[in-house]
Amino acid sequence: MAEKKAGRLSDMLSDRFSDVWKLLSETTLFLSRTKEIGAHEQQLRTWRSELQSSGRNPEVAQRIRSELTALRKSLRLQGYDLSLGGQNLIIDGFRNDACLGEGFRRVVIFISDNALFFLAGEENHIALAEFLEKRIEAEINARKNRIRILDRHYLWYRRQGQDLILSGSDTETKEDFARFSAMCDANSLLFLGGLKGLR
Numbered sequence: 001m002a003e004k005k006a007g008r009l010s011d012m013l014s015d016r017f018s019d020v021w022k023l024l025s026e027t028t029l030f031l032s033r034t035k036e037i038g039a040h041e042q043q044l045r046t047w048r049s050e051l052q053s054s055g056r057n058p059e060v061a062q063r064i065r066s067e068l069t070a071l072r073k074s075l076r077l078q079g080y081d082l083s084l085g086g087q088n089l090i091i092d093g094f095r096n097d098a099c100l101g102e103g104f105r106r107v108v109i110f111i112s113d114n115a116l117f118f119l120a121g122e123e124n125h126i127a128l129a130e131f132l133e134k135r136i137e138a139e140i141n142a143r144k145n146r147i148r149i150l151d152r153h154y155l156w157y158r159r160q161g162q163d164l165i166l167s168g169s170d171t172e173t174k175e176d177f178a179r180f181s182a183m184c185d186a187n188s189l190l191f192l193g194g195l196k197g198l199r
Contacts, residue, residue, distance in 0.1 A: 034080070043071075047067070086162050092167045095168070109152075124171075
């Protein structure tokens with residue numbers, strides 16, 4: 001929890017000292033990937049127009065930065081992670097063990113009705129899935145929570161700059177991978193957020 005608060009504080013400080021054009025671009029990019037874009041699209045256009053027509057007027061830039069910072073704070077309070085705006089989730093076909101030489105690693109992802117669970121490692125996908133199931137069972141026993149796993153996926157992944165590339169493995173069926181791809185397309189920010197710790 002302290003780590004999350006520290007992250008929010010550093011995000012707010014970054015907002016306050018970022019160039020207003022950069023802040024506007026990052027905010028626009030993030031919102032364009034959410035259902036919130038419609039509610040803010042006109043305001044984003046207005047800010048862009050005001051900045052363009054004001055030259056380098058510091059009062060206008062300061063006011064717009066302040067308004068942008070307030071918007072970003074509001075989005076964070078709604079649970080959005082604005083740091084994900086510049087990241088891309090790329091779903092890229094199927095791969096086999098040869099992709100280890102390209103820097104890919106194995107990962108299993110379990111999707112419940114309210115969370116993503118994942119485990120990456122050197123073991124084969126089946127062994128990783130068994131380890132992850134045991135970890136989830138231990139969490140259920142410790143918290144007395146019921147966690148219902150809706151989907152299991154056996155994938156390869158690689159981080160490349162701002163891109164998270166996910167590919168199906170030999171253990172993943174084509175039907176399961178097609179379903180996973182559709183879910184990622186529908187809500188890439190959800191998956192990027194859930195897999196943020198995947199390094």
